[in-house]
Amino acid sequence: MTMREKIEEAAARYPDQRSAIMPALLIAQEEHGHLPGPVLEEVADILGVERIWVYELATFYTLFHTEPVGMFHLQLCDNVSCMLCGSEELLNHLETVLGIRKGDTTPDGLFTLSTVECLGACEMAPVMQVGDDYHAHLDVARINALLDSLRATAGAASVEHAPARLPGE
Amino acid sequence: MFEPVLLKNVDVADGHLVSTYEAGGGYQALAKALREYTPDEVIDLVKRSNLRGRGGAGFPTGMKWGFVPKRTGKPTYLCCNADEGEPGTFKDRIIMERDPHQLIEGLAVSAYAIGAETAYVYIRGEYVTAIRRLQQAIAEAQAKGYLGKRVLGSDFNFAIHIHCGAGAYICGEETAMLESLEGKRAQPRLKPPFPAVAGLYASPTVINNVETLACVPHIIMRGWDWFRGIGPEKSPGPKLYCLSGQVRKPGLYELPMGIPLRELVENHAGGALPGRKIKAVIPGGVSAPVIPEHGLEVRMDFDSLAAAGSMLGSAGVIVIDDSTCMVKVATRIIEFFHHESCGKCTPCREGLNWVVKVLRRIEAGEGAAGDLEQLDMLCKGIFGNTFCALGDGAAMGLRAALAHFRTEFVAHIEERSCPFTEEPRRDKTARKYG
Numbered sequence: 001m002t003m004r005e006k007i008e009e010a011a012a013r014y015p016d017q018r019s020a021i022m023p024a025l026l027i028a029q030e031e032h033g034h035l036p037g038p039v040l041e042e043v044a045d046i047l048g049v050e051r052i053w054v055y056e057l058a059t060f061y062t063l064f065h066t067e068p069v070g071m072f073h074l075q076l077c078d079n080v081s082c083m084l085c086g087s088e089e090l091l092n093h094l095e096t097v098l099g100i101r102k103g104d105t106t107p108d109g110l111f112t113l114s115t116v117e118c119l120g121a122c123e124m125a126p127v128m129q130v131g132d133d134y135h136a137h138l139d140v141a142r143i144n145a146l147l148d149s150l151r152a153t154a155g156a157a158s159v160e161h162a163p164a165r166l167p168g169e
Numbered sequence: 170m171f172e173p174v175l176l177k178n179v180d181v182a183d184g185h186l187v188s189t190y191e192a193g194g195g196y197q198a199l200a201k202a203l204r205e206y207t208p209d210e211v212i213d214l215v216k217r218s219n220l221r222g223r224g225g226a227g228f229p230t231g232m233k234w235g236f237v238p239k240r241t242g243k244p245t246y247l248c249c250n251a252d253e254g255e256p257g258t259f260k261d262r263i264i265m266e267r268d269p270h271q272l273i274e275g276l277a278v279s280a281y282a283i284g285a286e287t288a289y290v291y292i293r294g295e296y297v298t299a300i301r302r303l304q305q306a307i308a309e310a311q312a313k314g315y316l317g318k319r320v321l322g323s324d325f326n327f328a329i330h331i332h333c334g335a336g337a338y339i340c341g342e343e344t345a346m347l348e349s350l351e352g353k354r355a356q357p358r359l360k361p362p363f364p365a366v367a368g369l370y371a372s373p374t375v376i377n378n379v380e381t382l383a384c385v386p387h388i389i390m391r392g393w394d395w396f397r398g399i400g401p402e403k404s405p406g407p408k409l410y411c412l413s414g415q416v417r418k419p420g421l422y423e424l425p426m427g428i429p430l431r432e433l434v435e436n437h438a439g440g441a442l443p444g445r446k447i448k449a450v451i452p453g454g455v456s457a458p459v460i461p462e463h464g465l466e467v468r469m470d471f472d473s474l475a476a477a478g479s480m481l482g483s484a485g486v487i488v489i490d491d492s493t494c495m496v497k498v499a500t501r502i503i504e505f506f507h508h509e510s511c512g513k514c515t516p517c518r519e520g521l522n523w524v525v526k527v528l529r530r531i532e533a534g535e536g537a538a539g540d541l542e543q544l545d546m547l548c549k550g551i552f553g554n555t556f557c558a559l560g561d562g563a564a565m566g567l568r569a570a571l572a573h574f575r576t577e578f579v580a581h582i583e584e585r586s587c588p589f590t591e592e593p594r595r596d597k598t599a600r601k602y603g
Contacts, residue, residue: 013330015370018352022335026294053352060354061335063294079256080455080501081413081487117338117505118256119295122413122485123420132297 003031007046017047021057025064034065062116070105070112071157072150075129078115081122086139090126091115093140097147110154111147171399173423174387175380175407179267185302187309190270196315198386202278203323206389211282215385218393219405223260224250224341224378225456225482226558227404227471230385234375236365237283243372247285249276250346250378251292251299254338255454256505257485260409261379263421265292265299268383269306275382277315277327278389283375286326291346294333303331338509342557343376345511356513357557380409400426404470408484412438415445416488427473431465434488445490449573453482455502456562458569459489478569494589495574496581499567500528506563517560520551524567536582544571 001009006027011020024043025035032039035058044051058064074094078087095101098111105112121127124136128143135146178184178193190196202211216231237245249272253261264272276288292300307329310316318326337355339345344358347369368374384406388396397405404426410433413419417439424433430452434440441447449459452469458479460467467477474481489498507521524547527540544567552564571578580588 013332016351019332019350021352022349023333026333026335049352056354057335057352061337063334063336078501079505080451080498081257083498083501084414084487084489084493116336117508118254118258120253120259120262120293122257122259122411122487125413125419129295134298 003027004046007043011047018049018053020047021049021054022061025054025058029064034068036066040066068105071110071154072130073112073114075114075116075119077117077119077121077125077127077129079118081118082126085125087115087126090128090138090140090143093143097144110151171407171425173407174391175264175271175383175409176421176423177268178271179263179421184267185269185306187270187306187313190268190274194390195270195386196274196310196313198389199274199277199281199315200321202281202389203321203325208282208284211278211389214388214393215282218388218396219403220381220384220388220396221404221406221471222378223380223384223409223483225255225454225480227481230377230381233365233377234279234283236363237373237375238366239284241373243370244287245283245285246369246372246374247276247280247283247288248343248346248350248369248374248376249288249290249292249382250341250343250376251290251296252334252338252341252346253293253296253379253483254341254509255456255483255485256502257413257451257454257487258411258483259413260411260421260484262296262299263409264379264383265296266302269299269303270310271383271386272303272379273306273310273315273329275385276329277310277320278385279375279377279382280327281320281325283373285375286328288327288329289332289350289369290329291332291334291340291350293340294335300331300333307331337511338505339511339557339559342559345557346376347374354511356511359556400428401468401470401472403472404481408469410469411483411485412488413486414488415442415447415490415493416440417442427468427470429465430460430467430469430486433469433486434465438486438488441488441490445492447488448491448493449489449495451487451489451566452484453480454485455487455505455566456480456558457482457485458565459495459498459573460569461573492589494532494587495570495577496528496532496587497589499570499574500525500532502566502570503528503563506559506566510559514555514560516551516554517563520547520560521563523547524551524563531578531581532587534581534584534586536578536585538582540582541571541575541578 007024010023028039040054044054119127126138128135183189212234220230221227334340340349340355342357345355349355364374408426410422447462449461451459471481507525510517512518548564548568551560
């Protein structure tokens with residue numbers, strides 16, 4: 001399905017098109033990776049709603065990104081339960097090994113590092129969300145293994161998507 | 170001997186599938202409600218059970234349902250609050266991931282009672298697994314005739330839609346959730362009118378928490394008197410307690426309402442970590458005022474905790490041991506509320522910003538004489554002066570920390586450092602939250 005078809009399908013769940021803005025933004029972000037101005041305007045046009053309504057939501061809710069993020073968005077929870085279980089040390093470690101500060105993206109575009117409010121997985125603290133997945137009971141060794149695994153995934157993806165070369169090229 | 174019912178399926182293989190749920194007696198409550206009871210009789214059963222909402226406020230569920238006006242000419246909506254943003258809380262995620270049909274059956278019975286044909290489950294966007302499981306379960310229930318037109322051959326039509334949140338704690342406040350569902354910034358509404366009269370799209374609306382709805386099928390099957398026979402008279406029923414922090418066995422525990430906090434932490438969750446002592450416990454998510462160790466005899470129910478100066482809230486129990494700086498904990502909690510303030514009310518928006526600055530200064534060893542009095546004054550200015558309870562929760566939490574652990578705050582100011590920092594302090598300017 002195209003993005004427009006997905007948004008129209010989501011909008012059918014509501015009696016008012018304005019309610020469909022959040023679902024539409026989630027669909028658009030999945031499609032584009034983030035939500036630059038032209039995408040927000042396209043969402044507004046598909047739904048037939050005021051553009052300012054779309055901008056209002058895209059800048060209010062923390063899961064929407066109007067700026068690009070890395071291939072892997074590392075979202076470390078540092079709320080109380082995770083903090084009590086060592087998330088502060090994990091953040092220091094991540095900043096050191098990635099060579100970036102919280103909020104930044106590595107120069108190769110692979111990792112964006114953020115801290116987030118409670119992920120609702122306090123029984124498994126400390127926890128970090130990467131994409132759709134939660135990574136639990138983290139320590140330095142597990143963080144290192146995770147980063148290695150993500151780098152390998154990125155490497156495989158870049159090989160998979162490399163342009164085909166003809167023999168002798 | 171207490172028999173868990175809400176968590177009965179969560180550790181069962183394939184507990185999220187309709188076949189597993191049916192094998193354990195699932196959807197029989199829906200069939201029974203449709204076959205044997207009128208909607209008003211279901212409301213009456215829930216009223217008699219004295220089920221109180223498990224989302225935080227503890228309002229009687231049957232009474233809330235009874236407020237819904239009939240024959241308004243508008244549709245009635247049921248909204249499930251699955252936003253679960255209260256730090257320390259994860260109970261609803263477990264139900265949705267591992268036993269989603271329990272929630273779907275609760276939604277169906279509840280919708281039948283209040284006359285709703287449409288429900289929206291407002292679920293936080295981070296809960297990807299729960300969202301997928303719930304979507305799958307809705308499709309299964311639809312295929313089995315538990316949802317859709319003429320549910321189980323009755324005249325009851327019912328559809329459930331999932332609405333994903335996008336990262337805003339304030340959406341857990343019921344009127345902010347309605348604003349968000351209507352496609353606006355999640356900012357709380359002035360009440361009255363209450364949602365039961367003018368809620369989603371200005372129609373009659375009931376908003377219930379996941380755990381509250383999950384209790385409903387059990388009340389139908391086992392009777393209101395069974396439910397009321399568990400725990401204290403004014404806060405009855407089974408309860409999910411979320412244990413986290415510095416405790417040996419963190420996890421989700423189903424036990425009766427009214428269990429002593431000490432028994433919950435020390436017997437069920439294994440007590441403090443090796444070599445440590447419990448210093449304090451937050452009993453109901455970070456909105457709930459902290460309780461020092463000597464207060465752990467308090468019972469975990471709405472009224473007992475309120476009498477002890479705290480609250481049951483979401484029953485997100487966070488255990489803090491004697492290695493931890495309470496100024497740091499208080500600072501982190503207020504940073505959370507500051508970050509999540511929707512910005513509608515000045516006392517909350519500006520006051521929490523001010524409080525955070527003072528707390529960070531104290532924790533960094535740069536506190537000054539008069540800082541604690543200033544914090545007392547700021548709490549007074551925030552509490553009771555906002556549309557919703559977010560500001561109240563922050564002010565109550567800080568007041569409790571200042572009352573029970575004032576010596577730690579004073580020590581930070583007088584010693585010009587954090588007594589709990591063993592290593593030389595890092596550059597604090599590089600470690601700012603929010």
